[in-house]
Amino acid sequence: MSAPEPPHPQPAAQPAPVPAREDAWAAPVAIGPLDATVQVPGSKSLTNRLLVLAALAAGPGTLRGALRSRDADLMIAALRTLGVAVAEGGDPGTLHVTPGPLRGDVAIDTGLAGTVMRFLPPVAALAGGPVRFDGDPQARVRPMGPVLAALHALGVKVTGDGPGIPTHLPFIVHGTGRVAGGSVDVDASASSQFVSGLLLAAARFERGLTLRHTGSTLPSLPHIEMTVATLRDVGVHVDDSRSGIWQVAPGPVAARDVRVEPDLSNAAPFLAAALVAGGTVRVPGWPASTTQPGALVPGLLERMGATTAVEPGPGGDVLAVTGTGEIRGIDVDLRAAGELAPTVAALAALADSPSRLRGIAHLRGHETDRLAALATEITRLGGQCEETRDGLVVTPRPLHGAVFRTYADHRMATSGALLGLRVPGIEVEDVATTAKTLPGFDAMWQRMLDGTRDGAPAHGSDGRAGGSPHGRGAGA
Template sequence: MTPTAPGAPETSTSELWDAPVSSGPLAARVEIPGSKSLTNRLLVLAALADGPGTLRGALRSRDADLMIGALRTLGVGIEQGDAPSTLHVTPGRLKGDVDIFTGLAGTVMRFLPPVAALADGPVRFDGDPQARVRPMRPVLRALHALGVGVTGPEGDLPTTLPFTIAGRGGLRGGAVDVDASASSQFVSGLLLAAARFEQGLALRHVGTTLPSLPHIEMTVATLRDAGVTVDDSRDGIWVVSPGPIAARDVRVEPDLSNAAPFLAAALVAGGRVSVPGWPTSTTQPGALVPGLLERMGGSASLSDGVLTVTGDSTVHGIDVDLKAAGELTPTIAALAALADSPSRLRGIAHLRGHETDRLAALATEITRLGGQAEETRDGLVITPRPLHGGVFRTYADHRMATSGALIGLRVAGVQVEDVETTAKTLPGFAGLWQAML
């Protein structure tokens, strides 16, 4: 897959954001909103719970609001509390004969088909044009194998959006094989609803690789916190027992991956950037950020829940396997383009199936600014070259936008296309970025 619309005409200037250049060392404290990954997992569990529950500190972004809208469409009551980040969730009978719009949210398009199988009628799924090329085959084939009717526009078993799930008010469950080589979300989506299946679910991963394993570990942890029994004692096999999902009052952690470009800015511009609310223990892949930034020339310290990264404008190249945290790749790639030695980023072939083909997009945009970035079978090799200003295209991908902003801290004249695509997971990014400076 190539980036969406490669070779398209340059964007009009009205859609371009002039990335600010740092004028000196930073001394910033940045408040990062709640984790998208946790927010959308917790919303699904709250919707399937045995009573009303509350999420506090939930992310309010396009992806999260798409999940909220989809669950409301299915009959779940979700009301905002005193603050937008407080959500009161009241489970209800899941309704069929409805339409779900997923936008470009992988968690919505992959987490909700198993939930839709529990509805009392057909549930029709569609999304943004870019979403129609994102792989869906593993979760749809799994549901089909479990006896769920799944049809595409031509009446066949589809591999992408749009599709229809024939909800029957319940699902027997049982055992199923899934190839999750393209995304861990295929496993997580099935596990989240599995406790509501009559026989639960025994899921076996049959692919050659399993990217973003921490995201599956996050799913298992949230299920256990809600009282669900999950056996993951064997590699690549998860067994979820049938039973109730406990209603809870929970607080969502900050999104550690969204913190990555801000913390990385300390290496690019020098100085220090602090993020409060950093957990001492977490299943978020973003927990790898401090160690990665230390390997690339910074120093990191955690004190009283505040993570601080300090840098002196020195950035070193890195050879790293990012399979466990592929979402950090755009940040690490931007740093690599500004480094003092080459970098090799490995284990991230699955990024070709994200919001865009992130490997092709990063290689294209770094090269557009004068850098040297080459795709490999499972990643990127980036060799630093003198960079110049220009348009950094984002392909409707929020992490491409933050990558361009990071390069722009050091390179004058970088214009980021459609910076508002960051609203997918981090509304108000441009203002937070400017405030950091």
């Protein structure tokens, strides 16, 4: 790969050392090639979309294999607050949803869940009274303006703690039990969730909805395609034949009994571990076709040096990823799957050549500013990671152990764990933040490593491919 163009802006100075917190998790180092099968729970993106549609449906429905994580549980709690009955079946992943009249005069805790804070305001507009939204301190800086401005344009009263239409949490949606619907323009450059949130409730608007995206970029388009597909699956007519325009016809939302696919983005760090440590990692239940952005994982890992294969298994197809410990740099536009950027950036820091990650400026508005966080933490480990206007340039350097801060961001935690497979002494701050989408991540990670094959690891102790035959490196 040719050398990347000089990044802009230039990186900040080397971060100062950070003392380990009491809750820091010592990321385990791989002592040999992996041989593991990892069962990944259901997709967060699909679980929360299907929960919203089940709450708006014409009758009771069931989700099977639903993710149970902080984000999903916040959605469940919010829907219950609005008057929807959500009951567990024989296992926590089976959810029976019974719609009811949506009630107001309630408060919803969004936590740090973008799907809750952006999907539910249009639903709250259908409630019979005001619904107050607030969440974690970090959630109060995440952009909300486009979806709230769209509701205002549709005749829904939305107020905040100051004058004008609010642009962030907290805010109040003053539901009246009905939304007239019609046409609205939305700039979704900062998040595809602004489009998805409006589309999910649109069939319940009296005139449906015609939504036009007015921004110059549209990140995570596969997530909007996922929303459109789930709407069609419940009998809602959606016309997306014109680029950047979606038209949803008014009508009933059918109740369904549906199984949720595994979360392919949550599978990414486990599959990527095969590149870092060598060996093979398998994920069963890999769908033959899907709208999840995580479907790009096999191709990305192949470009970085892995071999992949889809194998038949007793419960469906199994994706197997095999690596040698050698990782190639990559130049890639991740606009369609920005959630994979932390995994790709961690691999890039361990690669044999520089990498450029493009099309991900919108990650600055995620759980944290992911571009700044990745640049800071990779640099803290001795690497070279620089922000550009719309992404990152990562130049491999010898890495060393240090505290890897997570900024309450689950994908930062998993990227720190991935680096820790190669680099002794990494302590991941607040690994429990992974409960947002993947409860028990640290135990799953250790079980994957318990499948290590006998023999020498495929890496040295300085974060570069090749080297030490002694497992954990000098001094370990």
